[in-house]
Amino acid sequence: MNTVHTIKELRSIVAQQRKKGQRIVFVPTMGNLHEGHIALVTEGLSHGDFVITSIFVNPLQFGANEDLDAYPRTLEQDQQKLADAGNHLVFAPSANEIYPQGMESQSKVIVPELTELHCGASRPGHFTGVSTVVTMLFNMIQPDVAIFGEKDYQQLAVIRKMVKDLFMPIEIIGLPTARDTDGLAKSSRNGYLSPEERAIAPRLYEIINLTAEKIRQGQRDFTQLTREAESLLKEHHFKPDYFNIADSSTLELADKTTQSITILAAAFLGGTRLIDNLTI
Numbered sequence: 001m002n003t004v005h006t007i008k009e010l011r012s013i014v015a016q017q018r019k020k021g022q023r024i025v026f027v028p029t030m031g032n033l034h035e036g037h038i039a040l041v042t043e044g045l046s047h048g049d050f051v052i053t054s055i056f057v058n059p060l061q062f063g064a065n066e067d068l069d070a071y072p073r074t075l076e077q078d079q080q081k082l083a084d085a086g087n088h089l090v091f092a093p094s095a096n097e098i099y100p101q102g103m104e105s106q107s108k109v110i111v112p113e114l115t116e117l118h119c120g121a122s123r124p125g126h127f128t129g130v131s132t133v134v135t136m137l138f139n140m141i142q143p144d145v146a147i148f149g150e151k152d153y154q155q156l157a158v159i160r161k162m163v164k165d166l167f168m169p170i171e172i173i174g175l176p177t178a179r180d181t182d183g184l185a186k187s188s189r190n191g192y193l194s195p196e197e198r199a200i201a202p203r204l205y206e207i208i209n210l211t212a213e214k215i216r217q218g219q220r221d222f223t224q225l226t227r228e229a230e231s232l233l234k235e236h237h238f239k240p241d242y243f244n245i246a247d248s249s250t251l252e253l254a255d256k257t258t259q260s261i262t263i264l265a266a267a268f269l270g271g272t273r274l275i276d277n278l279t280i
Helices: 007-019 035-045 075-085 126-141 153-165 188-192 195-200 203-216 222-235
Strands: 002-004 024-029 050-055 089-091 145-149 171-175 239-247 261-269 272-279
Touching: 002 007, 007 024, 007 050, 007 089, 007 126, 024 035, 024 126, 035 050, 035 075, 035 145, 035 171, 050 075, 075 089, 089 126, 126 153, 145 153, 153 171, 153 261, 188 272, 203 222, 203 239, 203 261, 203 272, 222 239, 222 261
Parallel strands: 002 089, 024 050, 024 145, 050 089, 145 171
Antiparallel strands: 239 261, 261 272
16 A cells, blocks of 8 residues: 655556556545544445545634644554555645645635535534535546545535536445444544543434434424433533434425434534434
């Protein structure tokens, strides 16, 4: 497995693989890889011949008071995990390589509507940063397939819409959320949790499941269900960011006529922001 740090090197290797008739699969990450990321790579191997994983902590998607500087960078460990998984190429650029003119003058890709609620409401500009850097990476690599995790449900929906709207010839595949045995969604940010917080963290998914079961049983007062869920989160020492019952396709808040429902939630546990979701 090779690792490159420049767009020139990346494109040279991609061109070589194209000449061989290889089908290119791309897995974008911010590094600090866990089993969920590795599952994306493993899935990618079944969809193509040459898997490229990027490791780039994208400053454009972090807000002014978010954890950009503290975000863990573990390139050597990540490289070993990827090599063991059968990944073929790592692209690990610097911020200067991606934004040579700085971020203020960077052209941006904006996906409307889907980005206005949920994480988009509480993290202004976040999804513009995501859609912009993913578009740039797609243009550098021009993959046939790209693999994303469903833990970031809204992000996946944004990417799907962007690819469709901009006629990008890329197949987008979503992989179910990887979880620890107690149900907690695997996330690089789980490493920020204290042992006491880690013991509490699975309650987020439990409360989502409890709400889902109430909906399956026929309850349709989504405002009341949301209040009950937020109250339970507070009882377990979470600070709710949002707990939304939404239309799975549009991500607009669900009503009594909504056929497919996704519960999306974000909550702080100490200083760590956790997100999770469940589609009914």
